[in-house]
Amino acid sequence: MVPSEFVGPHRSDAQGRRRVHPLTPVVHGLRLMPVLFVIAVSVLNSQAKAGNGGVLLLVVGGIVVLAALFTGVQYIAWTRLSYFFDNAGDLRIDSGVLSRHERRIQLSRLQAIDVVQPLVARIVGMAEVRIEVAGSSSKAVLQFLTAGEATALRSEILARAAGVRHDAGEAPENVLVLVPAGDLVLSLALQLRVWALLAVTVLVVGITVVSSGPAGLIFLVVAGGVPIFIVFSEFAKFFGFTVAESPDGLRLRHGLLQTAAQTVPPGRVQAIGFYEPLLWRRRGWVRVRINVAGVASTDQSSGNRAYTESVLLPVAPWPVAIAVVSRILPGVNLGDLQWQPAPERARWRAPWQWRTLAIAVSDSVLATRGGWLERRTCLVPHARTQSLRVTQGPYLRALGLASVHVDSTPGPVRIHGYCRDAVEARDIAEAQSDRARRARGTAGPARWLR
Amino acid sequence: MSDSSATSYVFRPPAERWVSVSPKMAAARRVTLTFVLVAFLIGVGVLAALKIPRWIPGVALIAVVVIGGWVWWLIGRRVRSFGYAERADDLLVTSGIMNRRLVIVPYGRMQLVDVVSGPIDRLFGVSTVQLHTAAATTDATIPGLLPADAAALRDRLAERGEERTAGL
Numbered sequence: 001m002v003p004s005e006f007v008g009p010h011r012s013d014a015q016g017r018r019r020v021h022p023l024t025p026v027v028h029g030l031r032l033m034p035v036l037f038v039i040a041v042s043v044l045n046s047q048a049k050a051g052n053g054g055v056l057l058l059v060v061g062g063i064v065v066l067a068a069l070f071t072g073v074q075y076i077a078w079t080r081l082s083y084f085f086d087n088a089g090d091l092r093i094d095s096g097v098l099s100r101h102e103r104r105i106q107l108s109r110l111q112a113i114d115v116v117q118p119l120v121a122r123i124v125g126m127a128e129v130r131i132e133v134a135g136s137s138s139k140a141v142l143q144f145l146t147a148g149e150a151t152a153l154r155s156e157i158l159a160r161a162a163g164v165r166h167d168a169g170e171a172p173e174n175v176l177v178l179v180p181a182g183d184l185v186l187s188l189a190l191q192l193r194v195w196a197l198l199a200v201t202v203l204v205v206g207i208t209v210v211s212s213g214p215a216g217l218i219f220l221v222v223a224g225g226v227p228i229f230i231v232f233s234e235f236a237k238f239f240g241f242t243v244a245e246s247p248d249g250l251r252l253r254h255g256l257l258q259t260a261a262q263t264v265p266p267g268r269v270q271a272i273g274f275y276e277p278l279l280w281r282r283r284g285w286v287r288v289r290i291n292v293a294g295v296a297s298t299d300q301s302s303g304n305r306a307y308t309e310s311v312l313l314p315v316a317p318w319p320v321a322i323a324v325v326s327r328i329l330p331g332v333n334l335g336d337l338q339w340q341p342a343p344e345r346a347r348w349r350a351p352w353q354w355r356t357l358a359i360a361v362s363d364s365v366l367a368t369r370g371g372w373l374e375r376r377t378c379l380v381p382h383a384r385t386q387s388l389r390v391t392q393g394p395y396l397r398a399l400g401l402a403s404v405h406v407d408s409t410p411g412p413v414r415i416h417g418y419c420r421d422a423v424e425a426r427d428i429a430e431a432q433s434d435r436a437r438r439a440r441g442t443a444g445p446a447r448w449l450r
Numbered sequence: 451m452s453d454s455s456a457t458s459y460v461f462r463p464p465a466e467r468w469v470s471v472s473p474k475m476a477a478a479r480r481v482t483l484t485f486v487l488v489a490f491l492i493g494v495g496v497l498a499a500l501k502i503p504r505w506i507p508g509v510a511l512i513a514v515v516v517i518g519g520w521v522w523w524l525i526g527r528r529v530r531s532f533g534y535a536e537r538a539d540d541l542l543v544t545s546g547i548m549n550r551r552l553v554i555v556p557y558g559r560m561q562l563v564d565v566v567s568g569p570i571d572r573l574f575g576v577s578t579v580q581l582h583t584a585a586a587t588t589d590a591t592i593p594g595l596l597p598a599d600a601a602a603l604r605d606r607l608a609e610r611g612e613e614r615t616a617g618l
Contacts, residue, residue, distance in 0.1 A: 134584065293584055386585035388554040390460060397550070400456050407585035414587075422456040426552070433554050437539050440558055440614075 017084045021126060024081075024144045025074035030120045032070055036063055073097065083142060089160050091131070093140060107161040109134040111293050114262040115150045122259065129153055134293040134409075151261075158248045158263060173246035176324055179314060183285075184238055187315035188231045190279040192373060197227040238314040245327055252312070268292055269328055272312070273378040273413035274321060281375075286321050288313040291411030310411050329381060331364050338362075339369065345399050346419035359404070359417040359428065364439075366406060366432055368417050378415045380406050382439035388429045392422065404428050461544050461552055468533025468544060471576075475594025476529040478574040480522060487518045534592050539614070541581070541607065543590045553590045558614035559583045563604045567597070579603055 011019040043059045081095045091105040114130040121127060121143075127150035128143040145153065155170040188194070239256035249265035270291040280286070290312045313321055322334050337360035346354040352372040360367045365379045385406055392402040402425035404417040420428065494514060498507040527547050534543045540556045562582040571577060577600040581590040595603065 385556075386559050386583045387556070387588040387590065389587075389589065390552040391549065392457065392460065392551075393549045397457055402460050405587070407583065407587045409584045410586045422460045426460045426462075429552070429554055433540055433556065437556060437558070440556075 012084075015084070017082045019082055020078065020142060021145050021149070022078070023124065023126065024078045025071050027121050027124060027126055027144050028074040029067060029071040030124075031118070032067065033120075036067055039063065085160065091140075091157060093142065103140055105131055105133055105140050107157065110157070110161045110265055111268045112262055112264045113154050113157055114260055115147075115154050116260040117147065117255075117258060119257045122257075127151075131157065132292065154261075154263065155248075158265065161265060162248070171247045173244040173248075173251055175242060175244045176327065177241075177243040177313065177316060177320055179238070179241040179316065181239065183315055184241070185231075185235060187280060187285055187287075188234050188238075191231075191277060192279060194227045194231060195279075197230070201226065234314075238311070241314055243313065243324055250312075250328065254314075264290070264292055270384045271378060271380045271408040271411065271413040271415060272325055272329070273376055274334075275371075276375040276377075278373050280315070284317050285315050286313075286318055287311065287315055288321050288325065289412045291408050291413045293409040310413075325379075329364065329379070332362065332379065334367075334377070336362065337367055342419045343401070343421050346401060348399055349395055349401065349419050354419065357418055359420065361432075361435075366415065366435075368406075368415050370416065370418060378413050380408055380413075380415050382432070382435045383442075384408060385432060385436035385439075388433055390425050390429050392425075396422075402426070404432075406432065457550070461550055463533065463544075464535050464537050464542060468535055471529060471532045471592065471594030472596055473526075473529065473594075474574040475571075475576045476526045478570050478576055478594075479525045479529070481570050481574075483518070483521055483525065487514060490514045490518075529594055532592065532594065536603075536606070541590065543592055551589065553588065555581055555583060555588060555590045556614070557607065557610040560607060560611040563607045563611070565597075565600045565604050581607070 011021075040060065040063050043063075044056065077095065077097050080097060081093075083091065083093045086092050086104075090107055093103045093105070095101050095103075110131070111134050112132045114132075115127050116130060117127045125147055126144040127147045128141055129145065129150050131140040131142075133140070142153070151170065158171070159165065236256040236258070238254050241254040242252070244251040244253075248263050249268070250263065252260075252262040252264070254260060270293055272291075273289045275287045275289065276285070277287075289310050292310060313324060316324070325334075326332055339358040339360045342350075342354055342357035344354075346357060350357065353370050356370055356372065356375055358369045360369075365381050366385075367377060367379045369375070369377050386409065387407045389405040389407065390402055391405065396402055396419065399419075400422050401419045402422040404420055404425045406415040406417075408415060417425070417428065491511075491514060494507050494510045497510055524547075528545075531547050531550075532543075532545045534541065539558075540554050542552065542554055544550070544552045560581055561584060564580040564582070565577050566580060567577040575596060576594045577597050578591060578593040579595055579600050582588065592603075
């Protein structure tokens, strides 16, 4: 039951504190269901065979009690969870069952905001809001609101962060790209690692079948599923990928079972990378990834998750990718970049990618190129340069070469200028430091619509 | 340019020379090395007490002594290779002998400056200054500063960082 003081569309009380939806403990319980179900089935299976009726009852009873306890704890957590906008306009989230946890989210440091519907929540029409701020390694998550409430909260946060009235409503949007499902499936299937895994599986299965007969066929079904599972799970993540532009920034929507709607406010993209795997080159497809400050990279529970959430376009033809990027970084034309390739002696250090290695500098970005099996082109706007490094190992020293690195916030895009002429490397780093300083002076304001 | 002059151009200091760090840092690290070597020597002693061919502990002893001596010498060289320089808008830090490195950190991008010193460092009277930007790969660590120098450097960096802070 919602305490009577929390009323109205936001379930807010007199001080403007809001509650999340009362069904939240139930949704948390439902998410636990699959695990409990599996445990229950396996226990029932083994115990029914052994015919221990008493133990059976005990175990089932135990599971029921556990589920009830868990939901009870989640209910208490729900009563102690509240969020509100303070006098400075920042979002505060108070939570905690035993110890109080008060979180303050500075909207001027907002990097991205996502509305995600995990499968179970989606079934009951709920969604969670994830907020990423610069300088924090973890996201602030508000679970669960109805889908409508979540979208409204997102609009409100974005409006406040932009410096407009908080009840301005959702900003209009202009859809730029919708990735077709057919292209997505084909592109995911055309990944070298999928084929490598398939080849390894076939080899292993072949050996197993030859040595132990029909048991190998069962192994085939299980092990052969791994590459297929990889393709399917990526398909489910990127299904219906839509990129839209709005005054809020970039809106990315994707997902088949679990849907997500991400918003990246303007000026928050730290670096952009174009990745072209070998098998995609004939079709002219490329994957675009971005670094957004505040997206946790390696300290998430599953290392891959952060990178899928840094994808701007899972697959697109080059002209489409360039067009989208030019909306984010106006004035950047990949075709106009003057590439300075690495000197020929770099072949002794990087025999496969030395021909691709190059750096280019334009008025607004520094770009690097490299890679052999997967060609990458990475851009960093000058204002987003964090620090610069020049490194030289003994091999490079003997060749009279050095590498230049532009450090950016954690994310999949890394900007490396490998194997440059040694003297040139230092000059590049110093020049970039200069450009970065000048660009920082003219960078846009944190509240972008004020 | 010849190899060595190219390298000295790449890692040249912005002004006259790099500010070098205190040699006490080398002493501190060598103390740690001593503890490690003692542990290894105990291991060799245990090996000798066991019933195995005499040459195995002999070889192990020689290896510990040789490698220990080499690392001892290397520590001195590594500490001497550290240098830093403060410029108008950024800080430069250089280090390394085999793998040489130069980091340029703009003041306006510094988020955090830490002064750290472990128990052995404190014994010898040295501290380490660590700079953090929004990038995880920024590798600007200056070990072996006298505590007063380290605190003064941190304060200067923090002050300049605040003057030039430019969002993200």
